[in-house]
Amino acid sequence: MADRSVLERRPLNPYLILAIAIVLPGAGHVFSGMPGRGLVFVFFMLLFGWITFHLTTPDQSLVGRYAGGLFVYAISIMDAYKWARLRWELSRKHNPA
Template sequence: MMRIRSWMVLLVAVVLPGCGHVLVKLPVRGLMFAFYTLLLGVITWQLTTPDTSLVGRLAGGLFVYAVSVFDAYTWAARRAHAAPVGG
């Protein structure tokens, strides 16, 4: 069985929110992060005014996205550290 490297999980998580978790075999967690990224992005978009910057209008979703990327990388690093070297 091939091990996924932590930096590969990080790259996938940055490009495709929630998919980094799928690579470390946590698909439900990844789906939850993707759902809340979209949900909070829509909520903050609706609650802000049109003169607010794009980052400000999507702040809730961007926050969850950033936490998701960090979380996927952390899980990948934990699993890589716990895996046997010869296996």
């Protein structure tokens, strides 16, 4: 069989996943092979951003108005990197070449 399954392929470099996750929220998870997890993070980022936007006053800063969404965004970046790093290390351990 010429095409190997997703689990047998060498995963992308965790630093590349980190860069993708910083630029496009949720895309780091998609490139790591977890699209459902990425979509959940994007959904909650938009939801909490919307909630905090409507719960704050107009004189709050932009960061304060979208604090909920930015918080989930920061967590999604760390989560995408963590899972990419775990898959990278497991791949190195099982395929030392």
